Amino acid sequence: MDLKIEKIKESRIKEVDFSKLSFGKTFSDHMFICEYKDGSWQNPTIKPYGALTLDPSTSVFHYGQAVFEGMKAYKDDKGQVFLFRPQENYKRINKSCERLAMPAFPEEWFDEALRTLVALDSEWVRPGFGNALYLRPFMIATTPGVQAAPAKDYLFMIITSPVQAYYTGDIKVKIADYYSRAANGGFGFAKAAGNYAGQFYPTREAANEGYQQVMWTDDATHEYLEEAGTMNLWFRFGDTLVTCPTSERILDGVTRKSVIAVAEKLGIKVEVRPVKVSELIAAAESGEFKEAFGCGTAAVISPISGFGYKGKDYSVNRPTELYADKIKETILNIQYNRGEDPFGWRVQVK
Numbered sequence: 001m002d003l004k005i006e007k008i009k010e011s012r013i014k015e016v017d018f019s020k021l022s023f024g025k026t027f028s029d030h031m032f033i034c035e036y037k038d039g040s041w042q043n044p045t046i047k048p049y050g051a052l053t054l055d056p057s058t059s060v061f062h063y064g065q066a067v068f069e070g071m072k073a074y075k076d077d078k079g080q081v082f083l084f085r086p087q088e089n090y091k092r093i094n095k096s097c098e099r100l101a102m103p104a105f106p107e108e109w110f111d112e113a114l115r116t117l118v119a120l121d122s123e124w125v126r127p128g129f130g131n132a133l134y135l136r137p138f139m140i141a142t143t144p145g146v147q148a149a150p151a152k153d154y155l156f157m158i159i160t161s162p163v164q165a166y167y168t169g170d171i172k173v174k175i176a177d178y179y180s181r182a183a184n185g186g187f188g189f190a191k192a193a194g195n196y197a198g199q200f201y202p203t204r205e206a207a208n209e210g211y212q213q214v215m216w217t218d219d220a221t222h223e224y225l226e227e228a229g230t231m232n233l234w235f236r237f238g239d240t241l242v243t244c245p246t247s248e249r250i251l252d253g254v255t256r257k258s259v260i261a262v263a264e265k266l267g268i269k270v271e272v273r274p275v276k277v278s279e280l281i282a283a284a285e286s287g288e289f290k291e292a293f294g295c296g297t298a299a300v301i302s303p304i305s306g307f308g309y310k311g312k313d314y315s316v317n318r319p320t321e322l323y324a325d326k327i328k329e330t331i332l333n334i335q336y337n338r339g340e341d342p343f344g345w346r347v348q349v350k
């Protein structure tokens, strides 16, 4: 890749108060942009972060060919910067692209662009647990014209945003008994913009009833639990930690995979199997339901304190020692180079 770099004249970093960041609102000095036209990716460029100008008829505004990724860069106490399992994201965006009839972005280009961008803006990665540079690669269709067909032109970009510890507090979730996030044969497994647009209305309805998230169920029966917002789900029944299998309706999270590996390493019994809503209710009533949490790049783990189903609330009977805390700490230690990395997940950026 012949990567062109246009550096910013003067960094904006002095204007940023790193102790008062709202998630995803502040962006670093540079961005990566690459164009797809005439059947190939061209003009890979890193340049100062800034606005795009697009024709109002641009395809993405009308037919929604848009996919993205979410990852982070972490800094250790010596100032070294690391990515966490980035190859997983390179592969996943291309799976999303394929399902939305968009061109793949070469993994080697993605890797070089990301490393160069993070290295250039490494001052924006702050050390300390919770501090990170959130990385948002994405691709949009840019062909002008309102014909409903796959576009011929695309932009692949990476923007980056400094973030602090993402602490949502304990969340209460509503189990979906009517709306669906994804269906068989659909594109629920893709990190595609449309999957999120469709969640906002039911999530707002749940928020009006006092829940922070919707826990999605399968579209055919609404009997099986799937995922929540931008998180995969975990349940602890007695001493066993359970997550449902991924499918074409569920996003295959990097954090989920990492939780499976770390929990097994910690000697926790893990089961990957379908989980029924009725099982959750029975376990909540018997007191066997000990923990529930969502997992994803933004917060690593978000504890769930209770859930609502068809107008009734249930709570999770949490012990003082939580699997969630042990697992989260182990993952953070790997991400921030504070512990050994037996899995080889850390990738240093130089």
Ligand SMILES: *Cc1c(COP(=O)(O)O)cnc(C)c1O
Binding pocket: 070, 191, 227, 228, 229, 230, 231, 232, 251, 252, 253, 254, 255, 256, 295, 296, 297, 298
């Ligand atoms: C991004 C996302 C996740 C979590 O994936 P990670 O790779 O762990 O960040 C889970 N579910 C949905 C719907 C998502 O968009």
